[in-house]
Amino acid sequence: MISVVAYGLTVGAILYIISIGLSLTFGTMRIVNFAHALIYTMGAYVLFTMLRVTGGNFVLAAIVGVAAAVPLAWAIERFVIRRLYGQSIDYAIIGTYAVLLIGVDATKWIWGATPLPLSDPIGKYVNVLGVDLPVYRLVVIALAVLIFAGLELFFRRTVVGKIVVAGLEDKDAVRSLGIRVDSYFSLVFILGSCLAALGGILYAPITTIHPYMGTHVLLLSFAVVLVGGLGSMRGTLVASFALGMVMAVTGRVWGPAAEAMVFAVMAVVLVLKPIEV
């Protein structure tokens, strides 16, 4: 029971860290960004390489992995997404999906297609109500909560945050304040991408690193964004943990159904609460 809850919370934490960027990108730019999955994957691979370079310093390798997302996200935003503004949403899907496919093949070319295992960077266990839980997973859960708190502060207190919140509501009205709203959206895009990379980094030791890890998690992440509400920061948090628990509980009863159940929940939510775009 405890381990199921812990697993659900861990998956929820990772889903949150990945999905928040996706949700914000959709909310601000109205772009469905498949390239988000590429950044997630790259985060994990850069971590892998940096672990070798640094001789196993996980924190340092993770920081480099997150930082590496900045130029990559900047390039994707500048050369692909910015050209798709105002176009049909289909073009954004095709364009960013193309980036993802090219990226996945580039990953295979650089690192190979064989899954790369990674060991638990902490390797300690803590006994919670008679069950041994990996400390690492608890750290991941705590990080997700910290990131949520940090983003809340950022969006509720800072000038930039408020411009973005206003832009989520009405882009043209922000322009009409004399604010170049697109530059702030680019900033949010890069921030969200860094979080995607962090998601890949944090999940890597729990699973294995492989070229399609991002593609796989992206579908779950879309479910989170749709259930949580497009562009809703708190909705994304609630949906992440709720769907993480759905996966954990279903997985305990019947493993193969774990992910299918996520999409079943998504379908029910969409029927009850259709999306207004």
Place this chain on the structure above:
Amino acid sequence: MGVALRGAGPILETRGATARFGAFTAVDGASYRLEEGETAGIIGPNGAGKSTFFNLITGLVLPAAGSIHLAGADVTRLPPHRRVKSGLVRTFQLVSVFDALPVLDNLTLAVIHADPSLASGPGFLLGSSRRGGLEEAGVAALDRVGLSAKANWLTSELSYGDKRKLEIGIALALRPRVLLLDEPFAGLSDHEIAEVLRLVKAIQGSLSMVIIEHKISHLLDMVSRLSVMHEGKIIAEGKPATVLEDPTVRRVYWGGGQGRGLVEARGTRKAEA
């Protein structure tokens, strides 16, 4: 920053401005002039292209043909935020304030960009929106429209009339030289209309204004010049009394199946094409 604000001739001018959405021509070769200090009105049935005309002027829609000039400078290709910095400010037909922010923050965002001296230091944008000069300037702007008591309300909690006042407060905080008001009385109660009217009359003359309005009765005692739009074209222009007697105008309003009298026509919140 953008455009020189002094110059001979009209403060705002469009020459053959045209907006097309696919095969549909929303604004068709509109040539328009606004003199410095003037308050002018634009009327026309729903779908006549009035709001799209504002979108052309402010840059939210790029013209398929024609040009837009602000104080003599061609701003046709200037992005919307740069036009605002040149003194061109608007309000929207459906009141446009930020529901998710506290009331005061709506104004804070406006004063930062109107007064760059408030934005000091590189850490400014990541700093709190509630500090020193910024908060004071916001409260002052809020005071102007009589909403300072509600500074910390969430904007979504305001009545529609208060939101309209807030929107006008935001527009004024941007220090406009040309202010475009898109149906400022639409959806308001008579009491709220009186308050908004008072706000508008208080600033009249100190800047140039164009007001789109359905409630012609409110326009008549404010504007010195009235233009009528119909199917994307400006079909009549001149002194309000003369324009309202124009046979074409009368046909558009009364004979065009609108079924409403000119002066009695109430503003609806129906979105325009």
